[in-house]
Amino acid sequence: MHPWPKVAWVLLLTLFSDWLRTALSRDFTIKDIIYLHPSTTPYPGGFKCFTCESAVDNFDCNRWAPDMYCPRETRYCYTRHKMAAAGASVSVTKRCVALDDCLYTGCSDVYDQGHRVRGSARPDDWRQWSGFGPRS
DSSP states (O other): OOSHHHHHHHHHHHHHHHHHHHTOOOOOOHHHHHHHOTTSOSSTTOOEEEOEEEESSHHHHHHHOOEEEOOTTOOEEEEEEEEETTSOEEEEEEEEEOGGGGSOOEEEEETTTTEEEEEEEEETTOOOOOSSSTTO
């Protein structure tokens, strides 16, 4: 008898044993659960904020900003909109902040650069839409 059928069987058995090994289940980790179920939060009461740094305008920030889970010590989504004196957008920054970082809200003039700055902070998962124009 030729040795080839025996070699073929050995190769087939090793192939099947590899398939069986890869099909075995394992315990899910926290990262797996968060990845598989995007509606879950990384900690109880977790929330997301749009995050961008010095975007050209609010539309550009909202269009490209990742929707990130905020760190546990933060409770607010902060938006800082810097405008030229004529009202054109200069830059928009959005991030997660703690209460101490968002005590200043409203508009103020930055006289050395001739710009106006508007800051706003919203609790938890309120979306960061600023009040400039429709859905801006």
